[in-house]
Amino acid sequence: xxxxxxxxxxxxxxxxxxxxxxxxxxxxxxxxxxxxxxxxxxxxxxxxxxxxxxxxxxxxxxxxxxxxxxxxxxxxxxxxxxxxxxxxxxxxxxxxxxxxxxxxxxxxxxxxxxxxxxxxxxxxxxxxxxxxxxxxxxxxxxxxxxxxxxxxxxxxxxxxxxxxxxxxxxxxxxxxxxxxxxxxxxxxxxxxxxxxxxxxxxxxxxxxxxxxxxxxxxxxxxxxxxxxxxxxxxxxxxxxxxxxxxxxxxxxxxxxxxxxxxxxxxxxxxxxxxxxxxxxxxxxxxxxxxxxxxxxxxxxxxxxxxxxxxxxxxxxxxxxxxxxxxxxxxxxxxxxxxxxxxxxxxxxxxxxxxxxxxxxxxxxxxxxxxxxxxxxxxxxxxxxxxxxxxxxxxxxxxxxxxxxxxxxxxxxxxxxxxxxxxxxxxxxxxxxxxxxx
Numbered sequence: 001x002x003x004x005x006x007x008x009x010x011x012x013x014x015x016x017x018x019x020x021x022x023x024x025x026x027x028x029x030x031x032x033x034x035x036x037x038x039x040x041x042x043x044x045x046x047x048x049x050x051x052x053x054x055x056x057x058x059x060x061x062x063x064x065x066x067x068x069x070x071x072x073x074x075x076x077x078x079x080x081x082x083x084x085x086x087x088x089x090x091x092x093x094x095x096x097x098x099x100x101x102x103x104x105x106x107x108x109x110x111x112x113x114x115x116x117x118x119x120x121x122x123x124x125x126x127x128x129x130x131x132x133x134x135x136x137x138x139x140x141x142x143x144x145x146x147x148x149x150x151x152x153x154x155x156x157x158x159x160x161x162x163x164x165x166x167x168x169x170x171x172x173x174x175x176x177x178x179x180x181x182x183x184x185x186x187x188x189x190x191x192x193x194x195x196x197x198x199x200x201x202x203x204x205x206x207x208x209x210x211x212x213x214x215x216x217x218x219x220x221x222x223x224x225x226x227x228x229x230x231x232x233x234x235x236x237x238x239x240x241x242x243x244x245x246x247x248x249x250x251x252x253x254x255x256x257x258x259x260x261x262x263x264x265x266x267x268x269x270x271x272x273x274x275x276x277x278x279x280x281x282x283x284x285x286x287x288x289x290x291x292x293x294x295x296x297x298x299x300x301x302x303x304x305x306x307x308x309x310x311x312x313x314x315x316x317x318x319x320x321x322x323x324x325x326x327x328x329x330x331x332x333x334x335x336x337x338x339x340x341x342x343x344x345x346x347x348x349x350x351x352x353x354x355x356x357x358x359x360x361x362x363x364x365x366x367x368x369x370x371x372x373x374x375x376x377x378x379x380x381x382x383x384x385x386x387x388x389x390x391x392x393x394x395x396x397x398x399x400x401x402x403x404x405x406x407x408x409x410x411x412x413x414x415x416x417x418x419x420x421x422x423x424x425x426x427x428x429x430x431x432x433x434x435x436x437x
Contacts, residue, residue: 034323034350034360037265037316046433049078053400053427060104062167065417071102074427076111087121099138107167109138129178136171159196159215162344162366163334163382164408164419168210169201170335190221198335209415210335214242223257233257235271241332241339249339249371251277251330253308265316272309277330279304279339279372304371306330306341321350333368336414337378340368356392370413378413382406390429400427 035041055072076097083090095113117131159172174196182188196215217240223233239251255273262268310327326345333340344366351359363385370378388402402425409418 034321034348035316036318036321036350036352038318043084045080045082047078047080048432050430050432051076051078051400051427053425056424057421058423059419059421060101060107060167062164062419062421063417064420068104070104073100073102074098075100080433088119090116090118092116107138109169111137113137125182127180129176129180131174131176133174134172136169138167138169159198159213160331160334160340160342160368162342162364163336163368163380164406165200165210165335166416171197171199171201173197186225188223190223191219192221193218198332200335211247211333211338212244213332213335215332216240221257229261231259239330243338247279247338249277249279251275251339253330255308267314268311270309270311272307275306275308275330277304277306277339277371319352321348323348330371333370333378333380336380336410336416337368337370339371340380341371342366342368358388358390360386360388360390362386376411376413379411380408380414381410382408388425393428396431398429398431400425400429 051074053074055074056069057072058069059067060070060072061068074097076095079092079094081092093113093115095111097111099107099109099111101107112134113136114134115132117129119127119129121127159174174194176192176194178190178192180188180190194215194217196213196217198213200210200212217237219235219237221233221235223231225231233256235253235255235257237253237255239249239253241249241251253273253275255271257271258269260268260270306328308327308329310325310329312323312325315322324347328341328343330339331342332338344364346364347362349359349361353359364383366380366382368380368382384404384406386402386404388400390398390400392398402423404423404425406419406421410416
């Protein structure tokens with residue numbers, strides 16, 4: 001009998017190990033781009049897109065009160081390099097662009113965007129992830145109708161990109177560090193931190209009414225895979241925002257997260273929970289007269305509870321990619337306001353047509369309401385829609401046709417005028433190398 005007890009113990013331990021090794025793989029994390037299902041990522045490669053576009057912009061200054069149409073000649077590139085090994089991976093994306101205006105020549109500029117990311121596995125179950133993003137741009141960097149196309153982002157650890165700022169130079173940087181520890185094939189812990197800033201060129205005189213922003217964020221997350229298709233978790237995060245003129249905000253969020261893989265190419269992610277924001281310092285608010293260039297300061301401090309929630313549905317096939325997203329978060333005001341409650345919805349459809357053509361449809365809606373203000377809270381409503389068609393002329397050469405419309409209306413407590421802008425684009429794209437990673 002005594003000899004049988006160790007044998008039973010050994011058998012139970014072996015059964016536990018076998019059960020863990022036979023666990024099905026975790027649900028696939030949805031990609032943030034718009035690749036088709038038959039465009040799987042490769043472990044290493046190099047890709048270069050050379051782009052040349054002619055744009056007809058009917059509101060080149062981004063101001064309805066001073067509306068002017070102009071032709072804009074855009075020449076740029078998208079360079080991507082990536083390499084993946086068993087214990088490390090690295091990726092580099094670089095996107096330069098030249099803007100030349102036919103008549104509004106003072107707006108001529110050179111834009112640049114750089115993104116570096118890497119992963120290193122310190123031990124079998126422990127890995128470190130780094131990501132660095134740098135943007136020096138005049139207005140938004142336009143996407144083409146290929147797999148790089150994506151919706152605006154209001155990530156809880158980054159800066160708000162759902163709002164439209166005036167046609168002005170801006171420098172945006174974001175640094176992220178994540179440490180992930182997988183205690184088993186089902187359970188993982190993650191500790192992350194990030195630092196971001198948004199700075200408008202020209203000094204306070206030129207950027208009157210725009211708020212330079214600094215963001216620091218830290219979070220702790222836990223995930224557990226219930227089944228092959230279900231993963232649930234919890235995330236606590238602390239966001240710290242600092243603005244020009246001394247305004248500041250600290251936001252605590254406790255969110256329940258879930259990911260559900262309905263099929264091989266259909267994934268749903270959701271999150272929800274309470275957020276508490278403490279604002280203080282000297283909140284800068286524009287005067288009621290939007291044409292005035294004076295900024296009024298007032299001392300205030302307040303706390304606010306707000307529900308945070310959101311979700312994304314991603315469906316991919318060999319012919320179609322559909323992405324639907326909606327979220328409500330406390331975040332920065334994108335340079336137009338201080339801290340805001342941002343609620344936004346977006347839809348994106350990419351469809352492969354006959355004869356080597358791609359069609360992209362995109363639409364988004366966002367409302368940002370300031371947590372505090374002098375005399376009243378600023379509110380910004382923004383909508384955008386676009387359609388793009390790319391047709392393969394040859395194996396590497398594609399023609400791009402597109403139309404984009406953006407609309408942004410503000411109330412009397414926001415310094416800037418309303419914006420309604422439409423852009424027609426005709427261009428060519430020449431690709432060298434493999435598909436994206």
